[in-house]
Structures are given as structure tokens and as C-alpha cells.
Amino acid sequence: MKWFKHVSPKVTPQSEPVPGKPTVANSAGGYSFAVDDWKRLDRFLVLGSEGGSYYATERKLTVENAAAVVACAKADAAEAVRRVVAVSDAGRAAKNDYAVFALSLIAANADAVGKKAAYEAVPKVCRTGTHLFQFAAASDALRGWGRGLRQAVADWYVNKPVRDLAYQMTKYQQRDGWSHRDLLRLAHPKTDFTGRNDLFAWAVGKKPTVDEVPPDGDLAPLYALEAAKKATTEDEIVRLIRDYRLVREGVPTNFLTSAKVWEALLANMPLTAMLRNLATMTRVGLLAHGSDAVKAVVGQLTDASRLKKARVHPLSLLVALKTYESGKSARGSGEWVPLKEIVNAIDDAFYLAFQAVEPTNKRWMLALDVSGSMGGGTVCGTVGITPHVASAAMALVTAATEKDRTFVGFSDRLVPVGIDAGMRLDAAVRMIEAIPMGGTDCALPMLYAKDNKIPVDVFAVYTDSETWFGKVHPFQALKQYRDATGIPAKLIVVGMVSNGFTIADPGDAGMMDVVGFDTTAPAVMADFARG
Structure with missing residues (x-):
């Protein structure tokens, strides 16, 4: 009578399905639980599919996630749109690209009511010219230009304040093979306002020229852009930046090696742009030890309200930290000497960018999967940021909040990890990267x-x-732990890839899935821990 062990739901090898449980084959040859389409939508909105994963190509992962988005659109388009807007508007994802793509999928596949909801959400999700071009490119590929799409694009141009529209149209002139000229000719927005019509005329190659644009008022960004094309000295460029808010994209290339020009740009530079240009500003000499420019950068990076308003995502800060600290461009030949003040400020900003979390005073075990599959692919297509690296960085947010926590890393074996709350982000990531990788056994913690x-x-x-x-199986290991200790321990599975699997048993109220690198995840985890 030993045959029972072959069908017991209490102890089952991970390479086999669990009797009586809805487990499915995962990509590694084991069995996990399948997440539903709504969880898959949430994962895709935050993590995307760019770069693929260890087991799935970018194409395969995108096709699978797109199918989940379409299923949600057909089941409840209004709820699907609500989730897209919630992630996009709050800056919960490192890239808005996935929200834009998901919105275009919903608009292409929902019923008439759902399409209307999707098109009404366009200005909330497509906040910049780049987002609008992405939406147009995706929509064009998915279904073509119907009346609803034309009206949604026309409304984007007609309903924005003219000064904001001038800024968007001069800063983001073309992306993804689309330009404002293309969209205006397809959407035919109608307006009686002279300034708005002047912008439309300029975008399609007609008047006004710089001599016909007033140097103040709503069209100041357009005046600055056109005047910059004729500038011959850096003083002229600096004046246009300071007086008319000329954007970096409008500065002629030959002036972008000037510290004086970058100093003027820094005064009103958006935080996200500042992060992208830290290396350049250091290389040209603007950022130097003890300089006013460094003090200004540090002040902005450590201002939680500014970070939130600018929707600066922790992943963007992690990328900025790894890039800036390296002192060398990953795509070009540029080099610079990193400044300690800047590195420290980015480190501080990383924690500030997550939603504020109150300590739970619970006993936590933060278990990082360092298996081979976690070292493949990227998170949001960011170079050098694998799920392996991203998980270590995200775990530090909880570690910085909770006093009673244990760190472990695991693959086919488990090792304690000497990370503490006082450790720098870059040092912790290097420690995790150094752990040898092997197979995956999520039951080990x-x-x-x-x-x-x-x-x-x-x-x-x-x-x-x-x-x-x-x-x-992991959920069986949790049951064994509960039985052995009498502690009603909970399991939070932090999904670091937008695939369709989870180790959390959906039938156990003591287990929960959250999406990795969602800025709200640590706070949600803390709420769940408290009950």
C-alpha cells in the first residue's frame, strides 16, 4: 500500500501535475498554476515583452500577452481600459509603450461601447507626441483608420492647450515612421483658433516662418525652434532656451557640447530627461564636484514630490544608476568620470520613487530566484536589467522598510545573502549577480x-x-511549513516576467500575486502582510 505516494496532493515532484489542482505545464518542463487573462494584462502593462525571456522570444511573449489583452477587451472592455489608464496615469510602469499598445488592441477588438471607452482614454494614455505616434502606428497595423480613430486623434490636437500643443509638436516631431503631418492629414482636426491653425500649417510644411511667429505667447516654442535653426552663437541658443524654453531636441547638434548651453537647459529640464543626460552633462564639464549644477540635480532627484509628479519610475533610476556609475556609454564611445554625489542621489531616488510603505512589523523572508531563466531576457527591454537584477533591486525596497527580514537566493540550491538595509543598491545588485545560477526550485525558501x-x-x-x-511544489512546501511551525505564513509571488505562470495556489487566500517593478507593489505587499 505504498502506491498512495504517487497520487498524493501533499507531496508532488514539480515535474508532475498535482492531483486535484489546476496546474499546467510551464516553459521549463515543470508544472505551475496559470494566471488568468487579467493578471497577464497587469503583468504586460508593467513589465512588457520587449527583449523576450529566457524561454520565450519577444515575438512569442508578445503574441501570448496580446491574446490576453484581446480576451480582456472582449470580456469587459471598460475594465480593461480602466486598468490601462490606471497604470499609465500613475506612472506605475517604466515605459508607457505597453499601455499605448494595449489601448490600441482594445480599440481594435472591443465592441462599439468598448471602442468608445478606448478612444476617450487616448489623451490620458497618450500624453506626449511620441505616445500618439505609437498609438497611430499600432492602430494602423491592427485595423486601419475608421471614424472613431480619426476623431480620437483629431481631439488630441484640438483639446490640448495651444502652448502645450506647441511644445509637444516641436519637441516630438516624428517617431515610429509617423509625423504630425501624417496624422493631421488623416484626422483633419477642425479649429477656428488662429494659433492652433498656425501650428497645423507649420506641421504640414506651410507658413508661418520664424519671421511670422510672435516671439511670445502660445507659439513661443515654435518661434524658438525656428530661430535656433538660424543661430550662429551659443549665446543666441542660451537666450532662446532661457526666454522661450527651447527644448534640447531643438538645439543644433554643434551646440550640444557646450556646458553653457547645457546649464541653460538644466534650469527647466524635465526629470526624466535629466536622468538621460547626466552622463553628457558630466562629460561636457557642467556637473563637477561642489558645483551649483550638481546641487540642483541632487535637489531634484531627492525630492519625492517631484519624482512622483514627473512619473519617474524606479526602473529608470536603476538603469540610470548602472549607466552613470559605469562611466562608459553602452552604445557609443562616450566616457565620463562619475560623481559620487550624483550616484548617491540616484540611489536615494530609487527608494523614493516607490509608493510610500509603512512597516508591517512582520517577519519576512525575501527569496530571490537566481536560476538560469532569471538571467535571460530583460525587464522592459532595458539593457543590462535582467529579471535577476531587477528582483534584487525591488527586494531592497521592502528590506529598507522592514526590520525583521531574511534574504536568501535560490536556484537548485539555496544560499543566505548578506544584504541589509544600509547597503547601496549597486552593491546589493553585484552581490546577487555573483551567485551561481542553476535549475529552479521555488519550494526551497x-x-x-x-x-x-x-x-x-x-x-x-x-x-x-x-x-x-x-x-x-512550492505551495505544498508552504503547507508543510505552516503545519510544522503553527505559523499561518503567507506567500507573495512577485512576478518578474510577463508570462502566464505563478507558483501561488489561487485557491489559497494566504497566497497572492503581484507584478514586479510596479511602483505600487511594495505597498500592496505590506497591506497583504497585515491582513
Whole structure:
């Protein structure tokens, strides 16, 4: 009578389905639970599919996620649109591209009411000219130009304040093979306002010229752009930047090596642009030890309200930190000497960019999946930011909040990790990157805590859920831990890849999925931990 062990729902090898549980084969040859289309939508909006994953190409991952978005659009388009807007408007994702694409998918596949909801959301999701070009490109490929799409694009041009529209049209003139000229000719926006019509005329190659544009008022960005084309000295460029808010995209290339020009740009530079240009401003000599420019940059990076208003995402800060600290461009030959003040400020900004979290005073085990699959692919297509790296960075947010927490890294074996709240972000990431990678056994954190009698209230496992190596499934290991210790421990699965799998049992109220690198995730995790 030993046959029962082959069909017991209490102990099942991860390479086999669990009797009586809705497990499905994952990409690694093991079995996990499938997430539903709504969870897949949430993952895609935050993590995207750019760069693919260890097991799936970018194309395969995109096709799978697009199918989930379409399924949500057909099930409840209004809710699908609401989720897209919620992620986009709050800056919960590092890139808005996925929200724009999802919105175009909803508009192309929903019923008439759903299409209307999607088109009404265009100005909330497509806030910049670049977003609008992306939406147009996706919509054109998915279904062509119907009346609803034309009206949505026309409304974008007609309803923006003229000064804002002038800024958008001069800063973002063309992207993804589309220009304002293309969109205006397709959408035919109608307006009686002279200034708005002047912008439309300029975009399609007609008047006004710089001599016909007033140097103040709503069209000042257009005046500055056209005047910059005729400038011959850096003083002229500086004047246009200071007096008329000439954007960096409008500065002729030959003036972009001038510290004086960059000093003028810095005065009103958006935070996201400032992050992208830290290396350049250091290289040209504007950012130097103890300079006023450095003080200004540090002040902005460590201002939580500014970070939130500018929708600066933690992942953008992680990328900026790794790039700036390296002292060398990943795509070109540029080099610079990183300044400690800037590096420290980016490190501080990383934690500030997440939604504020209050300590739960629970006992946490932060378990980082460092298996081979976590080292493949990228998060949001960012160079050098694998799920492996991203999970380490995100776990530090909880570590900085909670006093009682244990760090472990695991693949086919588990090792304690000496990370503490006082450790710098870059140092912690290097420590995680140094752990040897192997197969995946997501049950190890719970088994390790049980065997070593470690009291844990919350296991937070950062993983792609492609588990296959262990002799027992993760949710079974959690049940063993609960039974052995009497602690009603919870499991939070932090999904680091937008695939369709999770190790959390959907039938257990003590387990929850969250999306990795969603700016609201740490706060949601804390709420769940409190009950």
C-alpha cells in the first residue's frame, strides 16, 4: 500500500501535475498554476515583452500577452481600459509603450461601447507626441483608420492647450515612421483658433516662418525652434532656451557640447530627461564636484514630490544608476568620470520613487530566484536589467522598510545573502549577480525555513515561476511549513516576467500575486502582510 505516494496532493515532484489542482505545464518542463487573462494584462502593462525571456522570444511573449489583452477587451472592455489608464496615469510602469499598445488592441477588438471607452482614454494614455505616434502606428497595423480613430486623434490636437500643443509638436516631431503631418492629414482636426491653425500649417510644411511667429505667447516654442535653426552663437541658443524654453531636441547638434548651453537647459529640464543626460552633462564639464549644477540635480532627484509628479519610475533610476556609475556609454564611445554625489542621489531616488510603505512589523523572508531563466531576457527591454537584477533591486525596497527580514537566493540550491538595509543598491545588485545560477526550485525558501526553524510570517518570492527542479511544489512546501511551525505564513509571488505562470495556489487566500517593478507593489505587499 505504498502506491498512495504517487497520487498524493501533499507531496508532488514539480515535474508532475498535482492531483486535484489546476496546474499546467510551464516553459521549463515543470508544472505551475496559470494566471488568468487579467493578471497577464497587469503583468504586460508593467513589465512588457520587449527583449523576450529566457524561454520565450519577444515575438512569442508578445503574441501570448496580446491574446490576453484581446480576451480582456472582449470580456469587459471598460475594465480593461480602466486598468490601462490606471497604470499609465500613475506612472506605475517604466515605459508607457505597453499601455499605448494595449489601448490600441482594445480599440481594435472591443465592441462599439468598448471602442468608445478606448478612444476617450487616448489623451490620458497618450500624453506626449511620441505616445500618439505609437498609438497611430499600432492602430494602423491592427485595423486601419475608421471614424472613431480619426476623431480620437483629431481631439488630441484640438483639446490640448495651444502652448502645450506647441511644445509637444516641436519637441516630438516624428517617431515610429509617423509625423504630425501624417496624422493631421488623416484626422483633419477642425479649429477656428488662429494659433492652433498656425501650428497645423507649420506641421504640414506651410507658413508661418520664424519671421511670422510672435516671439511670445502660445507659439513661443515654435518661434524658438525656428530661430535656433538660424543661430550662429551659443549665446543666441542660451537666450532662446532661457526666454522661450527651447527644448534640447531643438538645439543644433554643434551646440550640444557646450556646458553653457547645457546649464541653460538644466534650469527647466524635465526629470526624466535629466536622468538621460547626466552622463553628457558630466562629460561636457557642467556637473563637477561642489558645483551649483550638481546641487540642483541632487535637489531634484531627492525630492519625492517631484519624482512622483514627473512619473519617474524606479526602473529608470536603476538603469540610470548602472549607466552613470559605469562611466562608459553602452552604445557609443562616450566616457565620463562619475560623481559620487550624483550616484548617491540616484540611489536615494530609487527608494523614493516607490509608493510610500509603512512597516508591517512582520517577519519576512525575501527569496530571490537566481536560476538560469532569471538571467535571460530583460525587464522592459532595458539593457543590462535582467529579471535577476531587477528582483534584487525591488527586494531592497521592502528590506529598507522592514526590520525583521531574511534574504536568501535560490536556484537548485539555496544560499543566505548578506544584504541589509544600509547597503547601496549597486552593491546589493553585484552581490546577487555573483551567485551561481542553476535549475529552479521555488519550494526551497519554505523548506529552508522549516528545516532551520526560522520564524517567517511572509515569504516574498521574486521569480518567473518557471520552477521544475524540486521534489515538492512550492505551495505544498508552504503547507508543510505552516503545519510544522503553527505559523499561518503567507506567500507573495512577485512576478518578474510577463508570462502566464505563478507558483501561488489561487485557491489559497494566504497566497497572492503581484507584478514586479510596479511602483505600487511594495505597498500592496505590506497591506497583504497585515491582513
